[in-house]
Amino acid sequence: MPNEIIMDRRRNGDHFERENGVKKVKIDHIDTNGHTNGHTNGRHVSVVLPTPTTYQRIGQDDFRNSILGTCVDLANAASGGQIVSFTDEFFAQATNMIQPTPAMHCPGRFTENGAWMDGWETRRHNPTYDWCVVKLGFAGVIRGFDLDTSYFTGNQAPVASVEACRCDEGDPSNDAEWEDILPKIELAPNAHHIFVLADINEEIFTHVRLNIYPDGGIARFRIYGQVRPIWPKDPTEVIDLAFVGNGGRAVEVSDQHYGQGSNLLLPGRGINMGDGWETKRSRVLNHKDWVTIRLGDKGRLREAEIDTAHFKGNFPDYVLLEACLCYEDLPSENTEWVTILDRSKVGPHKQHRFELQSQDRLFSHVRITIFPDGGVKRLRIFGTRGIPGAPTSAQPTSAPLTRIHSSLQVISAVALTAADYAPYGQVIESTPPTATTTRANQGTAQKLSNVAQVVNLRLPGSEAESKGRQLAVPNMCIFRCEPAREIPVKFRILERHLYSTQAFVPMGGEGGRAYLVAVALNGSDDMPDMTTFRVFLASQCQGISYNPGVWHHPMIALEETTNFLCLVHESGVAEDDCHEVPFPRDALGREMAVTLPGFRASA
Numbered sequence: 001m002p003n004e005i006i007m008d009r010r011r012n013g014d015h016f017e018r019e020n021g022v023k024k025v026k027i028d029h030i031d032t033n034g035h036t037n038g039h040t041n042g043r044h045v046s047v048v049l050p051t052p053t054t055y056q057r058i059g060q061d062d063f064r065n066s067i068l069g070t071c072v073d074l075a076n077a078a079s080g081g082q083i084v085s086f087t088d089e090f091f092a093q094a095t096n097m098i099q100p101t102p103a104m105h106c107p108g109r110f111t112e113n114g115a116w117m118d119g120w121e122t123r124r125h126n127p128t129y130d131w132c133v134v135k136l137g138f139a140g141v142i143r144g145f146d147l148d149t150s151y152f153t154g155n156q157a158p159v160a161s162v163e164a165c166r167c168d169e170g171d172p173s174n175d176a177e178w179e180d181i182l183p184k185i186e187l188a189p190n191a192h193h194i195f196v197l198a199d200i201n202e203e204i205f206t207h208v209r210l211n212i213y214p215d216g217g218i219a220r221f222r223i224y225g226q227v228r229p230i231w232p233k234d235p236t237e238v239i240d241l242a243f244v245g246n247g248g249r250a251v252e253v254s255d256q257h258y259g260q261g262s263n264l265l266l267p268g269r270g271i272n273m274g275d276g277w278e279t280k281r282s283r284v285l286n287h288k289d290w291v292t293i294r295l296g297d298k299g300r301l302r303e304a305e306i307d308t309a310h311f312k313g314n315f316p317d318y319v320l321l322e323a324c325l326c327y328e329d330l331p332s333e334n335t336e337w338v339t340i341l342d343r344s345k346v347g348p349h350k351q352h353r354f355e356l357q358s359q360d361r362l363f364s365h366v367r368i369t370i371f372p373d374g375g376v377k378r379l380r381i382f383g384t385r386g387i388p389g390a391p392t393s394a395q396p397t398s399a400p401l402t403r404i405h406s407s408l409q410v411i412s413a414v415a416l417t418a419a420d421y422a423p424y425g426q427v428i429e430s431t432p433p434t435a436t437t438t439r440a441n442q443g444t445a446q447k448l449s450n451v452a453q454v455v456n457l458r459l460p461g462s463e464a465e466s467k468g469r470q471l472a473v474p475n476m477c478i479f480r481c482e483p484a485r486e487i488p489v490k491f492r493i494l495e496r497h498l499y500s501t502q503a504f505v506p507m508g509g510e511g512g513r514a515y516l517v518a519v520a521l522n523g524s525d526d527m528p529d530m531t532t533f534r535v536f537l538a539s540q541c542q543g544i545s546y547n548p549g550v551w552h553h554p555m556i557a558l559e560e561t562t563n564f565l566c567l568v569h570e571s572g573v574a575e576d577d578c579h580e581v582p583f584p585r586d587a588l589g590r591e592m593a594v595t596l597p598g599f600r601a602s603a
């Protein structure tokens, strides 16, 4: 047996050097059984690893009664989790693993590489192993995992392990210090593998690395933990104490048949009804449902926002807010609950704001109760932390309410489809649902006509001309768009072309995998109607056209500089050709940004 060297910590990865406290050990290879071989000073060594962190595997039925039931999924794309690097994703993209929705199965559906799989799947015959690095949506402590191989029945990864590290700026470099968090465990096909870590480790992590030996697929990767917020320096700053990024957690839910209670605390307004809290229909008189939320910190509560976005026929009739102060995760039966918002009427698809009662009292939990049942998208509880120096009275502080800490309004992008985009314009693609197709080119081509409208409202004799608008002529031009330099991408302005359509078509040849199309319809106040604001993720095979007067953000290319062919009618009169407004902030003064799991900011 070659000499053994006890390493204080192992890192996955081949061919790197590691100070073992005595000599540099060069790890040559970690085989699929975890045997780590290396050499030091020309002498072959076998590396013995420290005793792995202990853990307990639990069943799905035990989940809610375990510590994981009061945790959040730190990796979830809906909370800003992102895939930052991986060795391979030949069959299916790594970013699928962190989607909020459960894995789906579509037998008989194929991509150009193989069977369509809803998860991360690497190519076969890896001689060592694959890995994928996840950036947590928010820094936090880790309590457990769900390595879900749903629908992977002959191609699941057979063995996996998990490491973590903290990297406050950017992403881990090659010499990052990774900590073994979950040792190698075996994975069965088509199953949830839920692990609770035995050590209550208070170490804060920002990134996790999932290793699979030697290759294969994982449907979903959930990283359960608790956010450790980065609090504002100013103790008087009013913040959303329920926000997941500020450590808010749903600790008890009466019913979440259609949508989890923890969705109430996610960033932004979500993309559809599926990412809110929604109960089943009740069929008994005087029914009610509720969610108990442990705030990120004790605090004095000033205002609440109850958002019923996308709930248009199934919003609750009434809501009630209560609060209490206790130091356990779950308030006990005899906890005193104080009403901070009397039973109040709410309506469809709307952000409701309420002034709260008992603003001078300190609370640690809030309970939202809905009557009789229904759906709520988000709950925001604005107040100040109960720490020395924070205001104890309800008098306005130096920090006006609009200075809300850090919780950007965050929105997710959705895939661009002709149907979803129809209110804003047309999608220009090779399979348009409405184009007329004829043979052309001496029978060697299909001609798809009228794939998008081309409109010029400043023609001779038009109403615009009668109002003194100068005539306009078509301008076919090229926009060479530089890629977004920060992700999430923040929105700066919205613009519109009142008298002309404007089409953008990627010219191929170079450019990133996708680009963003951010649009809004015009409101009754002749400004953008932000309830219609959508962000679409368009592929390089899709062009778009904006209808005249549709508000849109300037084109946002992703990852690589992208050339777009553009067609628009212009008169040369600036205010007619393009009307710009600053991007609207919400009622609480927050900017808006779009998260893009799986995409990286350009260098």
Ligand SMILES: NC(=O)N[C@@H](O)C(=O)O
Binding pocket: 091, 113, 114, 115, 116, 117, 121, 124, 154, 155
């Ligand atoms: N996705 C997919 O097709 N996978 C299989 O072909 C395989 O495991 O190689």
